[in-house]
Amino acid sequence: MALAARLDRFFDQQGIAYKERSIDRASSLDAAVAALGHAREDVIKATLLIDISGIVMVVHRYDSALDDDALRQITGRHLQPLTGHQTMRLFSDCDPGFTPPIGNAYDLPVLLDESITRAEQVLFTSGTDHSLIEMDGRSLRLAMAGSREGHLAIRGPDNGGVQEALTLAEVASKLKKLYRLPPMPALALRILRLTSNTEATARELSELIEFDPSLTAQVMRYARSALFHYPGQINSVQEAVTRVLGFDRVAHIALGIASVRAFDVPRTGILGMDNFWRHSLYCAFLCQRIAPRCGADKGLAYLCGLLHNFGLLLVGHLFPAEFKELNRLRETNPEASMQSLEQQAFGQGSEQEIIAVGHGAIGGILHRLWELPDPVVKAAGVHQQPGYQGEHENYVMMVQLANALLKDRGIGDEFNPDDVPELLQRLELKPAVLDELMMDVDKVAPELDALASSLSI
Structure with a gap:
């Protein structure tokens, strides 16, 4: 029947x-x-x-x-x-x-x-x-x-x-017309502009971060974590850049931390800020590990993984009541797709028309507005689309593969199965790489969890 x-x-x-x-x-x-x-x-x-x-x-x-x-x-x-x-x-x-x-x-x-x-x-x-x-x-x-x-x-x-259905251009227009979209925080914007300057130095990046004591503390905590096994003392952001992390990694984590401040989202719940950071850090770590195997840029892959789910933060920021309901639905319906739950939580009003494209597309719209790199925009915008083919598809598939692997650990906002063999084939990776990647995750999981907890405060 x-x-x-x-x-x-x-x-x-x-x-x-x-x-x-x-x-x-x-x-x-x-x-x-x-x-x-x-x-x-x-x-x-x-x-x-x-x-x-x-x-x-x-x-x-x-x-x-x-x-x-x-x-x-x-x-x-x-x-x-x-x-x-x-x-x-x-x-x-x-x-x-x-x-x-x-x-x-x-x-x-x-x-x-x-x-x-x-x-x-x-x-x-x-x-x-x-x-x-x-x-x-x-x-x-x-x-x-x-x-x-x-x-x-x-x-x-x-x-x-x-x-x-509304085109993405129409969704973007409606979002900007109906709601006050958060601008990129000033510090994040300054970091982004600095990273686009090929002649920028570690000292300039360090001085920019050190304007913000909270961001300084978080970057220092990141550099001192067991993720990097640095044996000596780290006493400044510049030392974190030059001795441990490198310019790009510091810039990317600082950009992510500063950008998140644009959103007012609860910490708790399966879609709250605590789990957002946990998901983002694990995804960024895996993307960075996958990138060299695909001939992709490690730093850009890390940034794609770190920022790919910002659309979920924007949904929570603009629609707090519906986001609370979405949180409840996600916890009680693990087998359902996120997009179906978003449609359910947002009912039949004007918000439903906008949210019908999915939080991924909304994140892509925000990243485009913030003038982030094109692969980051695309990875956010279409990571919910299985089988995507098009511009920057390798970065999209790296995020999709990372998310698919994380589902087995209960990490992320989607728990329905993915076509992992297809992703491996299109990325030209052998199945054995999956065990290697998950062994890498096992080694750093405690450090990633601790870092996620510190960043969500």
Whole structure:
């Protein structure tokens, strides 16, 4: 059975005829509809709204948007979109993001756009991510018995009947228009500018870091850690640069520490700052180890690993309430993809439209705004996309491989399986390298954990 349980029971009890249409598993309803071709013109969907008087389901064509003025006029109510958490409590038998537009099956009052009452055939989600329901007009009217009808939605421009996803440029524009994106902290910006100067010296970098006592202490702690086994005393940042860490490594860790100060995110929780730093440091360490085997720049690979998850910090900074819910969902749904949980946590409001691209793409947008190196922008922006091929793909795949290996240690924000053999093949690495990398991690894990704890304070 490919239908949600309550939907299947309702159709059976009411004797309503329908056909199931199997589809490839889809990451979202948008993805499922996009694969339909011409048939997508028949798709209808549900939008769930709430106010103090309760919840209402509005059923309208997929390629339409609700007319807020018409809704207020018909209902006399000021309705707001449900959150993802509220939606999943009502539709617990459904996959996240696949809400069937049959309110009667869930004891919900329904408002029905009048254009649907004339439809000869419709398609809609079955409540699962791998099938759709096909139904004729007569059966649909039986399923919608008792619904209130009206002119509730406005059809979009003619685009073949499909609701197109926002482009990254549009997401970037909306983010900048709707929210105050944090600028790169002044110290981080100065470090970034210094590193772009090929003639910059260790003394100049040290003096810049030493302007900030907290950053100085953190860099010194990093240099003195057992990661580097330096036998002597380290008494200054310049000694840390010249004797232990080198210019690039100090610059990169200092840039990461200073940049994180742009965000106000809780320390605790699986997505909190403590685990963010742990994930980032482990990923950066592995990327740095992988890079020489792929002919890539070690310093740049380290920076890609260190900064690849900044989009998650930006999500937490801009949307604290939804981020708290996302944290809860992540802890209780380890098998789910992060992108599906983000869609669930952000409901159906304007934030959901933006977050639909995933926190990775949002991080890439921020890094582009901050004018970070292109491989860093790309690694952040598409690390959630398996099979990515394109500009700077080696750096993206190094981050993906590092994250895949870390999942076995319970480190990171994704725990669903990866295609590690494909990543190894595309990076031209032999399978034996995996054991070597994890042995490297075992040797430094205590030091990385201690460093992560110190950086999150």
